Amino acid sequence: xxxxxxxPVPSRRLGISLGMDIVIPKTCNLNCVFCECGPTKDWTxxxxxxxxxxxxxxxxxLALKEVTPDYVTFSGxxxxxLSLDLGKIIHYIKKEHPSIKIAVITNSLLLHRxxxxxxxxxxxxxxxxxxxxxxxxxxxxxxVYPNYRIETVxxxxxxxxxxFRGNIDLELFLIEGLNTSFSDLKAYATFVKTLSYRKLQxxxxxxxxxxxxxxxxxxxxxxxxxxxxxxxxxxxxxxxxKFNTNQKITEDESRMKAMKExxxxxxxxxxxxxx
Numbered sequence: 001x002x003x004x005x006x007x008p009v010p011s012r013r014l015g016i017s018l019g020m021d022i023v024i025p026k027t028c029n030l031n032c033v034f035c036e037c038g039p040t041k042d043w044t045x046x047x048x049x050x051x052x053x054x055x056x057x058x059x060x061x062l063a064l065k066e067v068t069p070d071y072v073t074f075s076g077x078x079x080x081x082l083s084l085d086l087g088k089i090i091h092y093i094k095k096e097h098p099s100i101k102i103a104v105i106t107n108s109l110l111l112h113r114x115x116x117x118x119x120x121x122x123x124x125x126x127x128x129x130x131x132x133x134x135x136x137x138x139x140x141x142x143x144v145y146p147n148y149r150i151e152t153v154x155x156x157x158x159x160x161x162x163x164f165r166g167n168i169d170l171e172l173f174l175i176e177g178l179n180t181s182f183s184d185l186k187a188y189a190t191f192v193k194t195l196s197y198r199k200l201q202x203x204x205x206x207x208x209x210x211x212x213x214x215x216x217x218x219x220x221x222x223x224x225x226x227x228x229x230x231x232x233x234x235x236x237x238x239x240x241x242k243f244n245t246n247q248k249i250t251e252d253e254s255r256m257k258a259m260k261e262x263x264x265x266x267x268x269x270x271x272x273x274x275x
Contacts, residue, residue, distance in 0.1 A: 004051055005059040006076070008069050012240050013127070013169070013201060014103055018069040020060075021076025022083040023050045029079055029109045031143040034173055034209040037077045045109070045145050047116075049084050056085070057092065064097065071125070075105040082110070087119025094122045103127060109148065111156025117163060126164060128157060129171045132179045133191045140178055154191060161196040169199040174217045174225065182228060189232035199236040202226060 004021050011017040024042060027050065031040040060072075072093060074080035081104075090102055101124040108128040110116045120126060130153065131141050138150040161168060170192065174180055179188075192200065202225060205216035217225075222239050229237050 002059060004056045005063045008067050011073070014073060015070035017071050017073040018063060018067055019076055020072055020074045022056065022074065022080055022085055022089065023076065023078035025077040027078040027082060029082065029145050030107050033141060033143065033211040034175060034205055034214050036207045036209060039210050043145065044082065047082055047084050051085060053085055053088065056089065071101045071103040073103045073105060079107055079109070080104060081106050081116050090120065090122050101125065107142070108153045108156055111160050112152050117159060121164065123166055125167045125169060126160065127169050127171060128160065129173060130157060131173050132184060133187050134184060137179050137184060141175060157195060168197040169201055170197050171201050171203055173203045174222065176215055176217050180217060180221065180225065185225060185228055186232060189229055189234050193233055197236065199238055200229070200234055202237065202239045
């Protein structure tokens with residue numbers, strides 16, 4: 001039974017992505033209103049050992065015998081930087097499978113910590129999120145752990161961009177009426193211009209989120225926001241598109257079940273990747 005490795009996932013950002021879940025499901029330091037995994041059950045900022053390292057490696061090796069992913073991706077159903085096994089696993093993959101690309105998707109809350117920054121150095125791609133630079137909007141979107149300030153996230157992103165040797169793709173998740181005003185976007189652009197990154201990816205609701213009132217931003221509005229951010233001097237701005245691949249993968253029942261438990265994939269999404 002797959003407990004830690006799931007998919008591969010048809011990812012709109014990464015292509016064929018083999019998922020790595022190294023925390024207990026729905027363990028997070030945020031409780032985002034748009035999260036596809038549902039509300040946070042274990043709300044913590046303490047880094048811990050959540051998994052059996054040996055069992056994880058066994059699952060990973062079995063999956064890699066059957067699948068050649070575009071990326072192995074640390075994401076799953078919680079915040080991966082909460083795991084004290086993150087760096088050890090990244091190092092193992094790079095040592096034993098040097099050709100495999102590693103992505104870490106993070107909500108950025110722990111990037112100010114030196115231990116976290118050190119552990120992710122061997123990854124190929126870090127995908128940190130930043131949805132606003134204003135505290136009041138930050139609290140409404142991510143329902144942050146008590147007493148955490150947006151300044152901590154901004155500090156962490158600056159540290160990451162100054163020391164990470166791989167690629168950094170920022171994500172801006174847009175929610176109509178919360179972080180889509182031009183005044184908020186102007187402040188956002190002013191900060192992001194201080195960072196070194198490859199892409200700024202604009203995202204909006206694609207599957208049901210935690211809160212039913214969260215609605216996707218219409219595509220024409222996404223285009224307006226993209227143009228505005230570019231006018232404000234930001235480079236590499238793109239709207240996340242649909243998943244597309246010519247490769248078809250034979251379904252592994254256990255990893256497929258684990259994938260469906262973590263995301264509400266549509267029949268069309270599954271058919272786009274699996275035989």
